[in-house]
Amino acid sequence: MKAPVVLKSGKNFYLVSEFSGELHTHKGIIRLEELKEKDFGDTIRTHLGVEFKILPFRASDFFRLFKKAPTPVMPKDIGMVIAHAGLQPDSLIFDAGTGSGVTAAYFAYFNKYGEVVTVEKRPEFAKVARENFRMAGLKNIHQIVGDAVSIADCFKKEFDLVFLDMKNDVEMVPKAHSMLRQAGFLAIYNPYIEQTRAVYEKMLDAGFKDVEAFEAIKVNLEFKRVGTRPFVNIFHTGYIVMGRKV
Structure with a gap:
């Protein structure tokens, strides 16, 4: 062991x-x-x-046991992105807004023959994420400290999935379209409806197809002698917008 x-x-x-x-x-x-x-x-x-x-x-422990800097994206939301994009185990993924590294870690774990490039603007967050990646033994993550909008123009390879969890995501949408290969997906996570609508409309303007905005809600069940009822500790986490370069 x-x-x-x-x-x-x-x-x-x-x-x-x-x-x-x-x-x-x-x-x-x-x-x-x-x-x-x-x-x-x-x-x-x-x-x-x-x-x-x-x-x-295991991967199921990433969210629970990783050291936290900013609030990470919940596993239920990450799972929706992975399933919706049909993530292959040999994909090239760009993750903007590393935070604590939870999202990048899940992408890397289920993408064991591929690569994840993750970008974080704040060095103190990047340091926490780097330790989490080391602890999890993930070798296929390439971490960059810097501004994702500026860095986006430096890549020559095309990505299968671009994931954004960052403040200036609207500005990043056209760049994401250029970074993606044909049939690649863009996924954007936001906690607020107003910003979700803004990126939704920007994705349509940028030429993305099959654009969807949705929320994933996980409701636990509580079993008692008197009966069964739903309960949640956290009802709302965030909204996801996804579209495809076709």
Whole structure:
């Protein structure tokens, strides 16, 4: 078993990247050296006797366990983009607005024979994302610190997917059209309706076809003796606009 691994007890998750020293939790202290003799599915006990299950670190843990800088895009929204674009495992993807790196990490994980180029304007965010990529063992991400609008003109290769999660996304839309190969997709994430409409109209002006704007809502179910009902901790996350260069 190699690091990183996930330790789980109830609703508590901890990511362990080294098998040395101690991990202090509110359920007790774990001696990390003991993990060297363990396998996935085994348990390890704290000094208080509380058991933690040992699990492999997988893509499903990116959102939960990555270090956060700005608020990341939710997995449900990233999944909609991946499915809607029909992402192939050998794609070339441009991700503008790296943030904590959650979106780029999911793109890279499901694009294992391809490449992801991710651009972040703020160095402090890029540093957090870089550590997350290293921890996740993702080798197919190329990180650039700079302004995506300026950098866009420097690429000679054509991309299969361009994803934007950035403030000046309207300005980036025509450049994204030039960067995409024929039948490539542009996807734009926004938390506000006004900006969503602005990029929708700009995509039509830029020549994108099959442009759609939508919201993905995940509603959990709560099962109690008296009955079942839906509940959500976070109802709205953001809106997605997608179009295709045809």
